[in-house]
Amino acid sequence: MSPPSLAANASNQRLDWLYIAIVLLGILTVGRLFYIQIIQHGDFARLAANEHQRKYEVPADRGQIYLLDGDTKVPLALNQQLKLLYADPSIVTNKRRTAEQLAKITGQPAEKYVNAMEKGKEYALLETKINAKTADKIKALRLRGIGFKDQTFRTYPEGSLASQVLGFVNADGKGQYGVEGFLNKELGGQPGHLNAKTDTNGVPIASSDNLDRAPVRGTNVVLTIDRSVQAQAEKFLAEGVINVKAESGSVIVMDPNTGAVKAMANYPTFDPNDYSKVTDYRVFSNAIVSDNFEPGSVFKLFTVAAGLDSHKITPNSTYNDTGCEKIDNYNVCNAENHKLGPNTTMTVVLRDSLNTGVMYILKLMGSDPATITKASKQALHRYITQRFRFGQRTGIEQAGEAAGFVNPTTTSNVTYANMSFGQGISVTTLQTATAISAIANGGKLYKPYLVEKYITADGSEVAARPKVVNPHVISTQAAKDLGIMMEVVVHRGSGYRAYTPGYKIAGKTGTAQIANPNGPGYLPDKNIGTFAGFAPVEDPKFVVMVRINKPNTPGFAEVTTVPVFANLTRWLLQYYAVPPSG
Amino acid sequence: MITATMAMRRNQNLYRQKAELKLGPVSSGFVLIAITAVLALLYLNAVTKTAVFGYELSQMQQARNEAVAANQELEIEAARLTSIQQIQKSQAVAKLVPTTQVTYVK
Numbered sequence: 001m002s003p004p005s006l007a008a009n010a011s012n013q014r015l016d017w018l019y020i021a022i023v024l025l026g027i028l029t030v031g032r033l034f035y036i037q038i039i040q041h042g043d044f045a046r047l048a049a050n051e052h053q054r055k056y057e058v059p060a061d062r063g064q065i066y067l068l069d070g071d072t073k074v075p076l077a078l079n080q081q082l083k084l085l086y087a088d089p090s091i092v093t094n095k096r097r098t099a100e101q102l103a104k105i106t107g108q109p110a111e112k113y114v115n116a117m118e119k120g121k122e123y124a125l126l127e128t129k130i131n132a133k134t135a136d137k138i139k140a141l142r143l144r145g146i147g148f149k150d151q152t153f154r155t156y157p158e159g160s161l162a163s164q165v166l167g168f169v170n171a172d173g174k175g176q177y178g179v180e181g182f183l184n185k186e187l188g189g190q191p192g193h194l195n196a197k198t199d200t201n202g203v204p205i206a207s208s209d210n211l212d213r214a215p216v217r218g219t220n221v222v223l224t225i226d227r228s229v230q231a232q233a234e235k236f237l238a239e240g241v242i243n244v245k246a247e248s249g250s251v252i253v254m255d256p257n258t259g260a261v262k263a264m265a266n267y268p269t270f271d272p273n274d275y276s277k278v279t280d281y282r283v284f285s286n287a288i289v290s291d292n293f294e295p296g297s298v299f300k301l302f303t304v305a306a307g308l309d310s311h312k313i314t315p316n317s318t319y320n321d322t323g324c325e326k327i328d329n330y331n332v333c334n335a336e337n338h339k340l341g342p343n344t345t346m347t348v349v350l351r352d353s354l355n356t357g358v359m360y361i362l363k364l365m366g367s368d369p370a371t372i373t374k375a376s377k378q379a380l381h382r383y384i385t386q387r388f389r390f391g392q393r394t395g396i397e398q399a400g401e402a403a404g405f406v407n408p409t410t411t412s413n414v415t416y417a418n419m420s421f422g423q424g425i426s427v428t429t430l431q432t433a434t435a436i437s438a439i440a441n442g443g444k445l446y447k448p449y450l451v452e453k454y455i456t457a458d459g460s461e462v463a464a465r466p467k468v469v470n471p472h473v474i475s476t477q478a479a480k481d482l483g484i485m486m487e488v489v490v491h492r493g494s495g496y497r498a499y500t501p502g503y504k505i506a507g508k509t510g511t512a513q514i515a516n517p518n519g520p521g522y523l524p525d526k527n528i529g530t531f532a533g534f535a536p537v538e539d540p541k542f543v544v545m546v547r548i549n550k551p552n553t554p555g556f557a558e559v560t561t562v563p564v565f566a567n568l569t570r571w572l573l574q575y576y577a578v579p580p581s582g
Numbered sequence: 583m584i585t586a587t588m589a590m591r592r593n594q595n596l597y598r599q600k601a602e603l604k605l606g607p608v609s610s611g612f613v614l615i616a617i618t619a620v621l622a623l624l625y626l627n628a629v630t631k632t633a634v635f636g637y638e639l640s641q642m643q644q645a646r647n648e649a650v651a652a653n654q655e656l657e658i659e660a661a662r663l664t665s666i667q668q669i670q671k672s673q674a675v676a677k678l679v680p681t682t683q684v685t686y687v688k
Contacts, residue, residue: 075657081651157661579686
């Protein structure tokens, strides 16, 4: 066998190297593939999925809100599918011409669109709330760089009616203030999800791999508010506030036998359809539930109620009205230097709103009738906080409810003396009206409520039931006596403007000083007028409370609030077809 | 004893040809490719049909959304026209006079 030639050896070597190179290349390729397909599998799979798979959140229709007109449901908040008009300025060829063409259809100035397009680089919002008809006209123009986006807007067909009770839905679809804010979760429903393969334009392709969860519409809500009562309350309140040149005002109408709120009106008000135009955000709040204030003499009702219920006084009990009382070295006097002397009855205390009279009751409630003691403070505190539940939120379906503030029994005697006639204590209009409802109905404290019923997405209805918080706030006899004493206030006292021949109407005025927000003491020439009452006394159908803030006319609450109460009460007596008391 | 087999053997001129279909590796490959192609076409057809249905569904949903939007528009318009502000503005209401004396029949 002859040895291989040198050339053959070299050729074999080259083949070997080639073989090794190919094997190495193969190993490298397999290695790289292993790295990409096994180790980086997750990343690339995600990238691929992003190309042809999309996740959509399908928004749920927001629940609608209704109020009542008699027994008929009336829509108060509805949803509207509208469009948002936008431009991509980088594509728009002639901005001026495009703006002019759009302006012709929308009726807006062309300059507005030109400015918007010059500000934006790739996105310029031109218009919101474009309806289908207008959108079709714009689409027909086939304008380059102009597009639409579907959006659901909240619409309030009743305009500003009950706006503070309602609140509004902001641009992010979130409920703010009022019922919209408080029941945002229930109204909002549950959004659906669509995880689908899409075509090159992003349009979902039907496939068995798609994951679809339908949205669940929000719960519809029917409010206890009566449209006619609400409209009249707003009308009389606006007239009242304007007449006395006041800063603002509120009115609440409640059914004392259930706790259902029939009207909540505030002035000034706003239109929730145009909430973005509001400059003073305070107008969004429902002052009836969110404003703490010192109630003034209207609060004497609860001191007298405590005295009657604890059998310390009767309507005919007497005391010596000296005009002023010295407490903790402070002289606490009646308003306008009233001094009625001995044998002043408790009925007169309420009729003439005597501060010394309620301080006398406070003293009687303790261990020593000659002075304010810890026991008397504890007794009053118990009635105010545990019976009438001042200082606690009522839990009404409204966002931003305030709790009020009741001073603890450790505070000074003079503070409690002031509290007995409604100064040095803060309450809300709702708390006061709720407590007066308990007096009106014979002693049951109901939880105030605004939602008559919930209608869920499957059509089932859940009706609200009146909830008794405390069945015996005061005795039936004490409540009856107090009702008669309040009737005297309207018949012969500060509430005389509300006197309506033939009807027994109960009420109590209050003119409270306003605490100085910048320091100690009270504002010298500002007050809050209140008037709360119910009718008819023998079988109360409604409780009304009026509050007027900072009136700019001379006089007490009898001038500022009683006319509003009187107008509304007379109208309500007719509306509820209440026959005269006889 | 002459059996039938022996008789057959005697008639050696009897001839029977058995037809046999044999597939080589290349033919099998072609057949496999053809079957795969047919199945792929069937699959593509099914997928395309589903996709077409998807587009139809999408269009129907669009039409439904438009109908719902139109219905909402009408509902809102009706609500606006019957709102308390509109009622108060109406001429019929303007002609009404407030009640002053109400008599209740017991």
